[in-house]
Amino acid sequence: MFGYYFQLGLRSLKSRPVLTALMIMSIAIGVATSVTTYGVFRATGGNPIPQKSSQLFVPQIDNWGPDENVERGGEPPRALSYTDTVALMRDQRAKRQTALYPITALIVPAEPTVLPFRVKSYAAYANTFPMFDIPFLYGGGWSADEDESLTAVTVISRSLNETLFKGADSVGQQIDIAGRSYRISGVMDDWDPQPVFYDAENTRGFGMPAQLFIPFTHAIDLQVPTSGNRSCYKTPDPGWDAWLQSECAWVSYWVELPDPTSVAAYRDYLRSYSAQQQQLGRFNWPPNTRLHNLTEWLDYLKVVPPESKISALIGLGFLLICLVNTIGLLLAKFLQRASEIGVRRALGASRSAIFQQFLVEAGTVGLAGGLLALPLTWVGTLSTDLVFTPQIARLAELNTSLVVLTLVVAVFSTIMAALYPIWCAAQVQPAWQLKTN
Amino acid sequence: MRQVAPILAALKKHRAGTILTGLQIALTLAVTCNALSIIQSRMVRMDRPTGLNESNLLTISSDRIGVDPAELRSLINADIETLRRLPGVANATESSSFPLQGNSWPEGIRLDPNAKDRLARSELYFVDDHALSTLGIRLITGRNFRQDEIRATDVNNIQWPEQAIITRALADKVYPDGSALGKSFYIGNNSPSPTTVVGIIEHLQASWSRADSFEYMDHVVLLPMQLTRSNSTYLIRTKAGQLDAVTESAPAALIELDRMRVFQGISTYQTVRENVYQSDRGMAKLMGAISLVLLAITAAGVFGLTSFWVGQRRKQIGVRRALGATQGDIMSYFLTENLLIGMGGVALGTVLAIGLNLWLMTSFELAEMSPIYVLVGSVALLVVGQIAVLGPAFRAARVSPVEAIRSI
Numbered sequence: 001m002f003g004y005y006f007q008l009g010l011r012s013l014k015s016r017p018v019l020t021a022l023m024i025m026s027i028a029i030g031v032a033t034s035v036t037t038y039g040v041f042r043a044t045g046g047n048p049i050p051q052k053s054s055q056l057f058v059p060q061i062d063n064w065g066p067d068e069n070v071e072r073g074g075e076p077p078r079a080l081s082y083t084d085t086v087a088l089m090r091d092q093r094a095k096r097q098t099a100l101y102p103i104t105a106l107i108v109p110a111e112p113t114v115l116p117f118r119v120k121s122y123a124a125y126a127n128t129f130p131m132f133d134i135p136f137l138y139g140g141g142w143s144a145d146e147d148e149s150l151t152a153v154t155v156i157s158r159s160l161n162e163t164l165f166k167g168a169d170s171v172g173q174q175i176d177i178a179g180r181s182y183r184i185s186g187v188m189d190d191w192d193p194q195p196v197f198y199d200a201e202n203t204r205g206f207g208m209p210a211q212l213f214i215p216f217t218h219a220i221d222l223q224v225p226t227s228g229n230r231s232c233y234k235t236p237d238p239g240w241d242a243w244l245q246s247e248c249a250w251v252s253y254w255v256e257l258p259d260p261t262s263v264a265a266y267r268d269y270l271r272s273y274s275a276q277q278q279q280l281g282r283f284n285w286p287p288n289t290r291l292h293n294l295t296e297w298l299d300y301l302k303v304v305p306p307e308s309k310i311s312a313l314i315g316l317g318f319l320l321i322c323l324v325n326t327i328g329l330l331l332a333k334f335l336q337r338a339s340e341i342g343v344r345r346a347l348g349a350s351r352s353a354i355f356q357q358f359l360v361e362a363g364t365v366g367l368a369g370g371l372l373a374l375p376l377t378w379v380g381t382l383s384t385d386l387v388f389t390p391q392i393a394r395l396a397e398l399n400t401s402l403v404v405l406t407l408v409v410a411v412f413s414t415i416m417a418a419l420y421p422i423w424c425a426a427q428v429q430p431a432w433q434l435k436t437n
Numbered sequence: 438m439r440q441v442a443p444i445l446a447a448l449k450k451h452r453a454g455t456i457l458t459g460l461q462i463a464l465t466l467a468v469t470c471n472a473l474s475i476i477q478s479r480m481v482r483m484d485r486p487t488g489l490n491e492s493n494l495l496t497i498s499s500d501r502i503g504v505d506p507a508e509l510r511s512l513i514n515a516d517i518e519t520l521r522r523l524p525g526v527a528n529a530t531e532s533s534s535f536p537l538q539g540n541s542w543p544e545g546i547r548l549d550p551n552a553k554d555r556l557a558r559s560e561l562y563f564v565d566d567h568a569l570s571t572l573g574i575r576l577i578t579g580r581n582f583r584q585d586e587i588r589a590t591d592v593n594n595i596q597w598p599e600q601a602i603i604t605r606a607l608a609d610k611v612y613p614d615g616s617a618l619g620k621s622f623y624i625g626n627n628s629p630s631p632t633t634v635v636g637i638i639e640h641l642q643a644s645w646s647r648a649d650s651f652e653y654m655d656h657v658v659l660l661p662m663q664l665t666r667s668n669s670t671y672l673i674r675t676k677a678g679q680l681d682a683v684t685e686s687a688p689a690a691l692i693e694l695d696r697m698r699v700f701q702g703i704s705t706y707q708t709v710r711e712n713v714y715q716s717d718r719g720m721a722k723l724m725g726a727i728s729l730v731l732l733a734i735t736a737a738g739v740f741g742l743t744s745f746w747v748g749q750r751r752k753q754i755g756v757r758r759a760l761g762a763t764q765g766d767i768m769s770y771f772l773t774e775n776l777l778i779g780m781g782g783v784a785l786g787t788v789l790a791i792g793l794n795l796w797l798m799t800s801f802e803l804a805e806m807s808p809i810y811v812l813v814g815s816v817a818l819l820v821v822g823q824i825a826v827l828g829p830a831f832r833a834a835r836v837s838p839v840e841a842i843r844s845i
Contacts (some may be wrong), residue, residue, distance in 0.1 A: 006570065019741055019744070023741075025737075026737065026738070029730060029734065030734075042695055048474060048818070067553075102508075106500060106502045108503075108697070115692070115699075116698070116699050117699055118699045179502055180503075189684030234626055235628075238591075238593055240593060243593070305716075306802075310801060311723065314472070317464065317468050317729075320464060321461060321464045321468065321731060321734065322674075322734060324733070324738075325461050325737070327457055328454060328457040328458060328461070328738050328741065329741045331454060332455060332741055332742055332744070333745075335745070335750060336749075337751070385719075386719040386722055387716060387719035387723050388716060388719065389715060389720075429714045433807065
């Protein structure tokens with residue numbers, strides 16, 4: 001019967017081409033808009049490292065005091081001071097921990113004809129690589145001993161390795177970063193988590209991937225300044241040492257806590273550390289600490305841009321209006337054929353047979369709408385750079401899951417929209433129709 | 438108007454179609470006028486003046502590699518001298534930042550250095566005596582910096598200079614009685630010595646385009662100092678028609694002078710502005726497109742449903758025609774019917790629009806919607822509805838009275 005109903009449906013769609021075209025276009029535009037905007041929303045609100053996100057935590061310690069936190073509603077600074085970073089790193093209370101900050105690294109290529117260039121770089125601890133599951137093409141991260149000994153060692157990205165070494169295994173080679181020589185310990189494979197969770201505070205969540213890492217301890221030793229935010233409530237005294245001793249918040253700190261027990265233990269540790277600082281007279285207030293896991297942290301920083309939420313909502317509203325439109329048009333289309341329904345019913349078709357017939361017809365309309373929506377969604381994903389910054393627009397692409405989603409949403413929403421018109425069609429009284437015509 | 442009662446009676450028979458059309462008009466109105474409101478607020482953001490003369494202005498940001506800090510100042514000065522001598526260049530200056538660049542350096546402004554609370558937050562730009570003329574900033578009272586006042590300052594050892602030029606907005610905020618010129622204030626909360634206002638400029642924007650959320654968009658202090666640091670930002674005013682040529686020649690001249698540098702940005706001010714406001718402009722375009730498509734879809738829906746009704750009621754129309762109704766009566770019946778549904782939809786839509794706006798205001802800090810958008814949206818929807826219904830109504834009017842008797 002399905003094949004027969006399908007043919008009936010096609011015939012009916014062909015018989016009123018204008019009405020059919022209006023309906024299909026309405027569904028296609030509604031679905032394409034909502035799927036495109038949802039695609040961007042999903043990319044911006046996505047989990048950058050799903051396998052690890054529940055184990056990675058960001059501690060916050062209030063080193064400013066309630067008076068200075070008024071503008072943040074009493075929340076502690078979003079980064080750690082160098083003093084607290086050193087203390088937490090020394091205590092080693094988590095399974096793994098790392099601290100990092102963005103730096104400006106200028107690469108001076110070996111060939112004198114090539115001009116120097118800048119890459120996105122971070123000063124970090126050796127633990128960064130296993131903690132963030134960073135994949136390696138050649139070699140690996142440096143060792144904790146090299147952190148200790150302030151070694152000039154570096155990890156570079158696959159694309160930087162392409163530029164400098166034409167993709168060859170460069171482990172052990174030296175590169176010139178701002179006039180100093182660094183030994184390459186590893187080449188990362190493609191690693192581009194979005195949002196850029198490890199530096200969400202400075203990138204506002206989105207940006208190009210990190211191309212180069214050097215040891216945190218080595219960067220501090222060389223007095224390499226942060227290229228990110230320096231949050232200070234008081235202008236620090238002049239000089240590098242005063243900067244390190246200041247209460248300015250500028251270091252991103254991450255800990256890996258594999259289970260709830262260790263999370264609770266770390267919370268206690270942060271509180272007792274703060275209490276200890278209070279006793280020492282550094283903090284003049286009771287402990288005010290936070291420990292967010294990765295997804296909570298991204299929510300806390302509000303990295304999903306308002307544009308992405310607003311346009312996803314508008315896309316949804318758009319789909320809703322298109323569906324209301326479709327309900328009206330389907331109602332018109334089905335009830336136009338009241339006499340045909342009457343004849344079928346009089347010839348013995350049951351209500352449920354009529355129901356099935358029109359369900360198949362509605363499904364066909366939905367599928368046609370979905371197929372038309374595919375090229376529209378494709379155009380939509382290509383045009384996301386109209387609304388979003390390039391860092392975010394590059395995340396929107398028409399992948400398999402979006403194609404499936406387009407078709408499923410189109411068919412499902414059309415069938416939902418068709419329920420009332422189908423019910424009306426099934427209620428047609430055969431006697432009444434036969435009599436009046 | 439005497440038709441209203443029979444129309445309402447007829448609509449009761451078509452409850453589903455009526456409700457659907459009304460609902461669609463209501464939802465379209467709610468979305469469209471909020472979209473218009475978003476467009477307007479984005480346009481206002483983009484139209485804020487920077488205080489600069491933005492045409493023929495080129496910005497270059499350059500970072501040096503492996504330089505002895507002691508030599509930096511003379512290298513930067515050599516850069517500026519080279520830029521000023523380039524053909525096609527009217528003037529050039531070095532500044533710590535500039536409006537819309539995004540590298541903001543805000544500090545609190547106090548009259549009493551020991552006061553806990555600041556009087557205002559203000560952007561700081563570190564400039565030389567060429568800044569005002571290069572950037573086209575209008576000085577309204579006082580004087581520009583003198584060349585001998587410009588001091589090279591180590592970024593790790595900053596002492597605030599004795600002179601400052603401030604914007605009128607900051608002057609009015611800190612000295613509400615209008616007596617800013619010649620007065621002293623303190624920058625930050627640990628400055629040992631005060632800074633004196635030597636000039637007041639009409640307007641200059643902070644560097645960060647969202648500084649308004651921290652209330653310092655129009656508060657700027659220009660200080661006669663130049664930071665000795667490896668990255669420098671140059672602003673170049675070109676002669677008319679020379680912008681493209683200088684965009685090519687300026688970086689080349691700098692590379693020739695010293696190739697151990699990395700340009701982090703070479704862009705005309707126009708490009709800087711376009712990049713900063715890209716998402717605002719895109720949002721405005723998207724909202725505009727959505728409003729238009731929604732109106733079109735609503736028109737299509739009205740057209741489709743009315744066509745269907747006309748088809749269903751051919752017999753009744755025939756009867757009315759046979760009983761003496763003119764073609765004009767039939768036309769006006771369908772137009773009035775659509776107007777009634779439209780007005781119902783608009784009434785519901787106004788409530789939805791205001792509700793949606795209130796929700797957007799709390800969730801996304803959007804601005805309050807002006808009632809004018811509801812009015813404009815309502816009129817637009819009613820007109821679109823009437824136009825969409827014209828075709829089917831015209832077909833209805835041409836139904837022959839014979840149809841009334843044909844199927845009996």
